[in-house]
Amino acid sequence: MALLNIRNLTVKFATATGSFTAVDGIDVHVDRGEVLAIVGESGSGKSVSMLAVMGLLPDTATITADEMTYDGRDISKLSKAERRRLIGREITMIFQEPIASLNPSFTVGFQIEEVLRLNLGLGRKEAHARALELFRAVGIPEPEVKIRAYPHQLSGGQCQRVMIAIAIASNPRLLIADEPTTALDVTIQKQILDLLMKLQEDYGMALILITHDMGVVAETADRVVVQYKGKKMEEAEVLNLFEAPQHPYTRALLSALPEHATGDRLPTVSDFFQQAGA
Amino acid sequence: MMGQDIPVVEGRAIVRDYHVPGSIFARGRDVRALKGIDFRVDKGKTLAIVGESGSGKSTLARIIALIDAPTGGELRIAGEAVDIHRRRPGPALRSKVQMVFQNPYGSLNPRQKVGDVLMEPLVINTSIPATERRDRAEAMLKKVGLQPEHFNRYPHMFSGGQRQRIAIARALMLNPSLLVLDEPVSALDLSVQAQVLNLLADLQDEFELTYVFVSHDLSVVRYIADDVMVISKGEAVEQGSREALFANPQHPYTQSLFAATPVTDVEAIRTRVARRKAARAAVAG
Numbered sequence: 277m278a279l280l281n282i283r284n285l286t287v288k289f290a291t292a293t294g295s296f297t298a299v300d301g302i303d304v305h306v307d308r309g310e311v312l313a314i315v316g317e318s319g320s321g322k323s324v325s326m327l328a329v330m331g332l333l334p335d336t337a338t339i340t341a342d343e344m345t346y347d348g349r350d351i352s353k354l355s356k357a358e359r360r361r362l363i364g365r366e367i368t369m370i371f372q373e374p375i376a377s378l379n380p381s382f383t384v385g386f387q388i389e390e391v392l393r394l395n396l397g398l399g400r401k402e403a404h405a406r407a408l409e410l411f412r413a414v415g416i417p418e419p420e421v422k423i424r425a426y427p428h429q430l431s432g433g434q435c436q437r438v439m440i441a442i443a444i445a446s447n448p449r450l451l452i453a454d455e456p457t458t459a460l461d462v463t464i465q466k467q468i469l470d471l472l473m474k475l476q477e478d479y480g481m482a483l484i485l486i487t488h489d490m491g492v493v494a495e496t497a498d499r500v501v502v503q504y505k506g507k508k509m510e511e512a513e514v515l516n517l518f519e520a521p522q523h524p525y526t527r528a529l530l531s532a533l534p535e536h537a538t539g540d541r542l543p544t545v546s547d548f549f550q551q552a553g554a
Numbered sequence: 555m556m557g558q559d560i561p562v563v564e565g566r567a568i569v570r571d572y573h574v575p576g577s578i579f580a581r582g583r584d585v586r587a588l589k590g591i592d593f594r595v596d597k598g599k600t601l602a603i604v605g606e607s608g609s610g611k612s613t614l615a616r617i618i619a620l621i622d623a624p625t626g627g628e629l630r631i632a633g634e635a636v637d638i639h640r641r642r643p644g645p646a647l648r649s650k651v652q653m654v655f656q657n658p659y660g661s662l663n664p665r666q667k668v669g670d671v672l673m674e675p676l677v678i679n680t681s682i683p684a685t686e687r688r689d690r691a692e693a694m695l696k697k698v699g700l701q702p703e704h705f706n707r708y709p710h711m712f713s714g715g716q717r718q719r720i721a722i723a724r725a726l727m728l729n730p731s732l733l734v735l736d737e738p739v740s741a742l743d744l745s746v747q748a749q750v751l752n753l754l755a756d757l758q759d760e761f762e763l764t765y766v767f768v769s770h771d772l773s774v775v776r777y778i779a780d781d782v783m784v785i786s787k788g789e790a791v792e793q794g795s796r797e798a799l800f801a802n803p804q805h806p807y808t809q810s811l812f813a814a815t816p817v818t819d820v821e822a823i824r825t826r827v828a829r830r831k832a833a834r835a836a837v838a839g
Contacts (some may be wrong), residue, residue: 317743318714354623432607461606462770466814473749477833488743491773491816494823498830515827518820533818534777538803541755542777 278305278332279450280329280367283343287324290336298324298337300506306450311476313497313514315490315529321506322486322509326452330369331359334420343369346450365395368443372455374435378427385423391442410441414471427455437471444475451476454486469496490533494518502526560633561810562732562764563618563651568592570613571627572735587784590627595781598730598758600765602796604772604811610788612736615768619653619734645679656737658717662709668695668720669705675727692728694791697760697801698723699753700820715746719753726757735766751778772815776800784808 287299299321306312314323329351335472344351346362354362371377378387385407392403404423411419414437427435443451453472457465473496476483485496493500493514498516501508503527510523515533521527530536531543568591576582587610595601605611616622617629624637631650652675655661662671672691676682682690692702698719709717718738725733733752736789739747743793744784752776757763769775775782775796782799784807792805803809818825 317745384582438774462772463606463810463814489816490744491818494818495816495826513827515820515823517820518823529744530818532745533773534748534751534771534819535773542750544745544748544752 277353279308279310281305281343281345282325282329282341284326285325285344286343287321287328287333288338290338295338298506302503302506302508304501306482306484307395308449308482309476309480311473311485311496311498313485313487313493313500313501315493315500316327316503318490319505320503321505322488323454326369326454326484326486330363330367330452332369344406360545364391365446366448367450367452368446368448369452369454370436370439370443370456372458372460374439375427375430377439378435380427383424383426384430384435385425388423388442388445389440391445395446406445407441410445411438413444413475414438414441415467416441431464432460433468436460436464436468440468440471440475444479444481447479448481450482450484452484452486455488456485456488457492458489465492472496490529502529512519559596561596561764564594564630565614565618565627566592566630566631567627568614568617568624568629570610570617570622571625587788588617588624591783591785591790593783593790593793595732595764595766596739597764597817599757599780600764600767600778601776602767602769602782603785603786604769604775604782604810606770608787609785610771611768611785614785615653615734615736615766618651618732618766620647620651621653625788647763648679649728650730651734652728652730652734653734653736654718654721654725654738658709658714658721659741661721662747664709664786667706667708668712671709671720671724672727672767675724679728691723694723694727697757699749713746714742715750718742718750722750722753722757726761729761730763731765732764734766734768737770738767739774740769740771747774754778772811784811 282302282304283300285299286297289296289298302325304325314322327333331341343351346367378384387402388407388410392398392406398406407423408419411423416422416434416437422430428502430438456469456472460468469492472483489495497514500512500514502523503509504525508523509525517526518530521530528543534542560635562607568588570588571586574583574585588823603611603614617624620636620638620643623637628635631647634783636647669691672694673792676687676690692705695702695704700716700719700814709720710718739750742750758765767778771810779796782794782796784805786807792808794797803812
């Protein structure tokens with residue numbers, strides 16, 4: 277059974293020039309322990325649909341869906357208190373800019389212990405001990421020292437590890453990672469992806485990975501949803517997607533990868549849409 | 555034969571120090587961002603500089619583009635030693651070397667119309683009359699795949715890829731021989747990245763341009779470069795032709811970069827999927 281099931285999700289934004297449809301009738305589901313990658317370029321609505329699930333969209337957004345359930349419960353009908361119990365505990369999220377996601381005025385230790393105390397009701401000492409344990413689990417070197425550091429004293433990769441530690445603190449069943457490695461160097465990206473995959477397997481969490489990078493998809497996903505301009509273009513098992521992409525847009529994305537260049541020129545997306553007559 | 559020609563740009567033992575000021579708690583100290591870099595690029599070729607953040611690759615790009623002065627070593631443009639510390643580069647030298655920056659959202663003045671962006675280098679460095687400046691700007695817009703009617707629009711009316719085209723057009727207005735490109739496609743979407751890389755390849759052929767291309771993305775480097783320099787902590791750890799470097803990377807740092815680059819090869823995915831299935835079956839069983 278699907279852990280998260282969304283059918284026909286539409287998100288509209290009220291703008292000065294009228295209503296803008298960012299997500300247009302998207303279906304997404306993720307099973308327990310599954311890694312789903314949502315791929316798209318900027319403006320494809322890949323982040324917006326997950327922000328809608330988390331309830332993180334501004335008031336200008338209108339969200340409609342035929343179904344939006346987590347573990348059989350209707351998310352849209354939850355009271356604020358019920359939603360708070362769900363979001364941040366069972367469903368957690370990490371973002372693209374790890375340094376910007378942390379509060380610069382507090383130590384990273386304070387920020388993770390705050391989550392442990394408020395969300396899990398741990399005492400001060402317990403929270404501290406658990407925070408150290410989590411820092412070790414996500415591979416932060418010298419956790420006893422780093423727990424007293426402010427975000428600006430850590431590197432981008434270390435900040436993302438702190439964010440991951442906060443996100444897994446409550447043993448979530450679903451972790452949503454929105455471009456978690458886009459701001460990081462390629463060697464650090466590899467470490468963070470390996471860490472996410474290891475935690476995903478150890479904890480048996482489901483993972484939704486939002487990315488624009490086909491390389492990241494190839495290294496992590498079980499199943500892939502390709503989005504373009506708010507619509508779903510294709511959904512497939514990762515191997516099928518790379519082996520035999522069905523939709524012209526997916527084919528275009530894959531062949532625009534510089535490592536797939538065969539001749540002097542890289543094929544572009546518009547080349548493919550012209551071929552397909554779309 | 556090519557080897558005997560004078561290289562478009564050449565660096566010998568380029569060093570750059572930055573001074574980190576002290577405070578009541580710590581003494582000021584010097585950080586050596588570049589520790590003696592040698593390179594040369596021949597006409598019509600592309601040298602890619604690869605490295606991670608903090609490696610000094612952008613510092614080197616700024617020195618080559620005559621924006622910053624090196625602390626030590628010698629930079630030669632078309633065979634002539636250049637020291638911008640002693641003498642500010644004049645219009646002739648500025649016309650030879652131009653730069654394109656990473657973020658086209660930050661590198662264009664939001665209050666300047668595209669036409670003015672393109673004509674400004676001509677106003678500052680040449681005495682070309684206004685009507686001809688306009689003609690040249692409109693011609694350049696077409697060259698980079700934009701329309702002459704874009705002349706009177708502001709940067710915010712363009713997408714990221716179009717803005718990077720504008721930045722490239724501006725850099726080409728003075729007919730430079732050398733273009734320094736600092737991560738020109740890393741802020742762009744994949745499909746737009748392909749278009750801009752194609753454009754750069756076309757322009758290089760048409761104007762016989764020489765590129766110094768700074769990037770952290772090995773797949774882009776493999777597509778565009780003739781020669782590659784891998785730089786780590788201010789040192790060029792490996793230098794060579796693209797073919798040699800990609801076929802057989804020597805330095806451990808280069809090898810670690812290759813190992814970390816995601817593989818989109820179908821066989822690799824098949825292996826990974828199979829491994830995950832096996833691991834799951836083991837847990838279930």
